[in-house]
Amino acid sequence: MEIYFVRHGETVWNTEKRFQGLSDSPLTEKGIEQAKLLGKKLKDIDFNKFYSSALKRANDTANYIKGNREQEVEIFEAFNEISMGDMEGIQQEEFKKIFPKQQEDFFSNPLSYDPSPYNGESFLELMERVKKGLEKFIELNKNYERVLVVSHGATLKTLFHYLSGKDISEFSDEKIPKNTSYTIVKYTDGKYEIIDFSNTSHLEEIK
Numbered sequence: 001m002e003i004y005f006v007r008h009g010e011t012v013w014n015t016e017k018r019f020q021g022l023s024d025s026p027l028t029e030k031g032i033e034q035a036k037l038l039g040k041k042l043k044d045i046d047f048n049k050f051y052s053s054a055l056k057r058a059n060d061t062a063n064y065i066k067g068n069r070e071q072e073v074e075i076f077e078a079f080n081e082i083s084m085g086d087m088e089g090i091q092q093e094e095f096k097k098i099f100p101k102q103q104e105d106f107f108s109n110p111l112s113y114d115p116s117p118y119n120g121e122s123f124l125e126l127m128e129r130v131k132k133g134l135e136k137f138i139e140l141n142k143n144y145e146r147v148l149v150v151s152h153g154a155t156l157k158t159l160f161h162y163l164s165g166k167d168i169s170e171f172s173d174e175k176i177p178k179n180t181s182y183t184i185v186k187y188t189d190g191k192y193e194i195i196d197f198s199n200t201s202h203l204e205e206i207k
Contacts, residue, residue: 001141003185004148007156008061009035010179017092020152021084021120024056031057034180041202042182043067046143051137053080053151061180062150067135078133079159081152082126085119108171117201123158125169130159138187153177157197163192 009031013020027035042065050069054077062073073191085094096103105113110123121129139149151159151175161174163185177198179185184196 001007001138001144002146002185003141004047004146005156005159005177005183006038006061006065006148006150006186007153007177007179007181008055008058008150009064011057013089014179018089019084019087019092019095020057021081021088022055023084023088023128027057027060030206031061031179032064033206035061037202037206038180038182039065039067042148045146047071047146047148049074049141049147051076051079051147051149053077053155055080055152058150058152061084062148065148065150076133076137076149078129078136079151079155081151082123082154082158083115083119083121085121085157087115087118087120108172111168123154126155127162127168130155131162134159142187148182156183160194160197163194 009027011020011025011027011031013025015028018025050062050066050071052058052073052075054075061071066073092103099117102113102115113123115122157174157176160183161171175198178200180203181198181200181204183194183198186193186195
């Protein structure tokens with residue numbers, strides 16, 4: 001089975017450098033164009049299922065990619081973005097003033113990141129959620145040839161680190177995939193192989 005993991009299109013809060021988490025911000029015009037361009041690139045590929053997280057920015061992106069195919073986009077909550085708790089909607093510069101240690105750890109030392117003061121989700125909690133979610137996702141889709149799922153930056157970073165089999169100490173080196181990039185993961189007999197990471201070739205005309 002091939003799984004196309006896509007990050008949602010650019011949002012207003014992306015451009016304003018605000019933490020989104022489980023809150024939602026609409027796609028920008030550029031984000032919509034990104035999603036449509038990916039849909040155009042993938043229009044001749046046969047997908048058995050389309051999924052998105054429960055968040056509107058991901059669901060909208062998935063629907064633009066799906067285009068006029070008759071399938072519905074199904075919701076898969078385990079691939080929601082990392083929760084930022086009470087800090088959702090806060091600009092990163094403001095967050096840095098209030099929680100300098102958490103700001104530093106979020107971007108540079110994710111295993112030490114402690115969001116408990118504002119009821120957020122740690123990367124270790126996210127990793128556990130993603131691992132359990134992946135098991136469920138595979139069970140649901142193991143008999144299909146190809147599926148697509150739209151998710152989020154921190155969640156996909158965490159998922160790809162897990163799939164790579166690298167030691168957790170290397171987690172901070174993992175790259176966050178770009179908006180509407182797609183990463184193809186091949187799953188065979190319990191083994192995963194990342195065969196194309198953060199592909200953004202469809203965006204060349206708007207770079």
